[in-house]
Amino acid sequence: MHDLKAIRETPEAFDLALARRRLEPRSALVLELDSQRRAVQTELNDLQARRNEASKRIGQVKKEGGDAQALVDEVAGIKATMAALEARLGDLDRDLDGHLMGLPNILDDGVPEGPDESANVEVRRWGTPRAFDFTARQHFEIGESLGGMDFEAAARLSGARFVVLKGQIARLERALGQFMLDLHITEHGYQEVQTPVLVRAPALQGTGQLPKFAEDLFRVEQDFFLIPTAEVTLTNLVAGQVLAATALPLRMTAFTQCFRSEAGAAGKDTRGMIRQHQFEKVEMVSIVHPDDSAAELDRMTACAEDVLKRLDLPYRVMALCAGDVGFSARQTYDLEVWLPGQDRYREISSCSNTGDFQARRMNGRFKVEGEKGTRFVHTLNGSGVAVGRCLVAVLENYQNADGTVSVPEALRGYMGGLERLGG
Template sequence: MHDIRAIRENPAQFDADLARRGLAPMAAQILSLDEERRGAIHAAETAQAEQNAASKLVGAAKAKGDEAEFERLRALVAEKKTEVAAMQARAGLLDGELRDKLLLIPNAPLADVPQGADEAGNVEIHRWGTPRGFDFAPKEHYQLPAVGREMDFETAAKLSGARFVVLKGGVARLHRALAQFMLDLHVDTHGLSEAITPVLVRPETMLGTGQLPKFAEDSYETTNGWWMIPTAEVTLTNFVAGEIVEAAALPMRMCAHTNCFRSEAGSAGKDTAGMLRQHQFEKVEMVTICRPEEAIAEHEGMVKRAEAVLEALGLPYRRIVLCTGDMGFGAQKTYDLEVWLPGQNTYREISSVSTCGQFQARRMNARFRPAEGEKPDFVATLNGSGLAVGRCLIAVLENGQEADGSVTLPAVLHPYLGGKTRLVDGKLV
């Protein structure tokens, strides 16, 4: 959420930031509402002071035995009490209206984010690995003989409908091994703190990270008001909601492996074949809570941790920086990692790593105290996939496919697979 004080101080900059996002100017409208809100608060406070002053005079008139003055003042106090209640209600209404408007405005992009209207404006800045040459036509993951019947879309459709999958046998174990490998790398090598979090959360938790209110249709709500998380960013980031964190505890670097749930409301007709785009999937998520001045360096470190997973698996990838028109709602700057999928003959997103500055922290009221006796300030938050497990499975299968229909598996996974090195007809051998 934006800082109303910053908008007051530099409305032109606020509108310029919105323009980079492709949005019309809003500063004048917001400041008009803010002025009205502050006027209502001042009027309520003035009326409250008058009520308090009259209340003190009531007792004095009673003590003097001045019945007429006593009755007059008592009536005045009652009148002021009604007036104060109405003014406070009006101020509260305007305060809520201003907050609601600010909650719907996306974060301001950093100055070095490329300008663009959509994904065509994204810029590739790094590439690792060389896509393997095949002496046969490579297949997509769901077509591979090595997968056999262990990637079962028919049973999933019977159980749940479209965009679900049942993984079985060697494919299920390979999927589990990938998640465990990612966690071990992030915890043992990168020093992240692992957590196991709920996947059902309160609406205020989703609001804190920006999924609500604007993107409600992208997630699932239960009948009793819980929401199913689209990513563990929601839970991990909200660990500090409403808190004042000790400066010595920063930076907090965390990770979690969870199921994630997305309605894919705006993706009709996209990636309907295979398991690239699912309503339920697993992801290892990374989140950092830090001082605002540390955020840019933390962003670079986080994307390198995600890249380390791909490099250990020997999967070619590229890093792109998203333009202003393709960036997520809460991000100041985002790097996407795209892994090479030979079955599609293209790179596809496997991780998105964003720095959000203090945008989410204001929504959550998450602060830290810079030093003893100093006023608390909002923390900075960052999040990134490290990685999407299902998409990583796809990449491992497609990049490791052989002419005989088997899949050769990355060496780093062999210890997680009981020493097995290949997938043949759904079985590890």
Template sequence: MFDPKWIRDNPDAFDAGRARRGLPALAATVIDLDGKRRSTQTAWQEMQAKRNELSKQVGQIKSKGGDASAVMAEVASLKDRMAEAEVEEQKAAAELDALLAQQPNLPVADVPDGADETANRIEREVGQRRNFAFAPKQHFELGEALGLMDFAAAAKISGARFVVLKGALARLERALGQFMLDLHTAEHGYTEVNPPFLVKDVSLYGTGNLPKFAEDLFKTEQGHYLIPTSEVPLTNLAADEIVDETKLPFRYTALTACFRSEAGAAGRDTRGMIRQHQFWKVEMVSIAHPDESDAEHQRMTKCAENVLAKLGLPYRVMTLSTGDMGFSSQKTFDIEVWLPGQGMYREISSCSNCGEFQARRMKARCRKPGEKGTRFVHTLNGSGVAVGRALIAVLENYQQEDGSIVVPDALRPYMNGLEVIRPHA
């Protein structure tokens, strides 16, 4: 969300930022709508002042025994005109707010320009890819051969883009989530949160999921939405709050189920667990001081990288281009894990600095002790990491020629010491 005053003062910068995202100029339209709202508001204030003045005159005239009917008629007329002006001002404000609510955040200067993912910039590659003495299989081939990954059963129960995990694979997915939570809380300084999986529309508006991306969400008949990520409830912990800036940052982490309609994913990743309607994810959220969010962004990304490093999974870090970054982000680092079965890197974490964009939408502010003025906090979010995709990466990177899966050392304490997953383990 943008401050209309900032757009009035910086129209060229606003339109230049939009151009980097491949969007048309909008500053003139915003300034025109804002001008109508402000002029109507000014007219209302002038009429209010005039009405107050005339009301005093009515009292003075009556106190002297005079006829105040003409002045009273003018006061009544002003009241009607003020009501009309108030409606016009509210209409103009609503139109302006609706327009701004649909506009994405602006990229910061060091984000690479480009139309799509082909312009993303590789920052670093970490870890050695394993040399296989056999042709590595994809995760769904491995899971189905183990008898522990059942897409047909899930389709019978729920339809496409669901899976039933059994036995050791179900436990391995649970182990991954618990391992990540323990790592982020014990070593990375995050506070574990168990948030609601159902949220109100105002919460989704605050994070930028609504109104633009309603089709990506599952909505209940009671009006609640299933969370697409726990970024939504975690970030909204700061909504409508004014916090002591000396206590920032607040760092939260949660393991939740996530629900996405995948409305724009028709025909993509139709096999396997890459793109599901329901999946588990560990999320990291930071509510940061506005002067420190860049450093917090780097720190958050390192925390997500540490998960993959401890699991022994090769990965790379990308800075997303202006055409590939998300709606609310001003800069995003994607972490992509190597999947030998697919022979390619796939996203497993996306760490974004949203600046004050979400904070403006949810009115999340901070204040220095002893001062009256407030500033919007900066919000950051990142997968720490996607549990289902981590499961995929473990299966493909730790597979053996006989189809068994070696359990990474970091996960064995969560697997009751199990070292190898074999059929029906």
């Protein structure tokens, strides 16, 4: 959600900010609706004052033995007019909120210009891709040959974009999630939180998935939605709350199932585990003071990088350009892990600073003791990391010529000391 006061004061700046996202100017429409709403509200306030005055006068006239019928009729007329104006105000509020809800966040000044992912900027890279003396296979070839990855069985159960994991590979995925969670809790200062995976619409409105991206969500009975990421539940823990400034920062992490319809992904990554309807992810969310959010984004990105470093997986960090930053974010860094089977880097984590955009939508605030009023918190979210994609990266980077897969040292304690899959 956007600061309406700021749009009133600097409409040109607002339109320029939208232009960075290839959007047409919207300030004129927003301000016209705002002007109409404020005019109706002023008229309502004036009528309320007159109704109160007339009602008070009715009692005085009757007390003096006079005829108050004209005043009674006036009050009745005022009530009827106010009812119509309140309905009009409700319509204007919904229209204004609808327009503001549909507009993306204002980008940070440091976001590179560009129309799409081709203009993303590499910030740094870590690790050297392994040189294979055999032809590296893709993860689904490795998983199927080991008997631990069954796409046909999943298709019989649920259709396309699902997988059944078995045996050592299923255990390896579980080990990855536990490893990530333990690392964030014990070394990175995040608090572990278990949240529901079913939420109602207001939670998704708060983080920006609704109303614009409804087609990407799975909606179930009784107006519940399956979460596309634990960002939704973790961030909304402060919805409608006023936190003490001394309680900030809040850093939370959760290991959950996530569900996405992949509505716009027809034909993309149809084989394997890169793009699925159901997947596991370890999510990080930070709730911070506005002055600290830029530094927190760097910190969160470093926490996600640490996962890949501990697993010795080569990766690069990309600063997303204006045309590729997500709807709710003001600035985003993607981590892309090297996949030798595909001979390319692929996204495995996305860390974003949303500023006060989500906080305004969900009314999450903080208060400094001794100061008047409250301020909106800043929220950040990041994958720490996508567990299924990390499984893909481990299988491809640790594959051996004999068809086995070495277990990264960081995971062997979670695997009962197992050093090799299929050995």
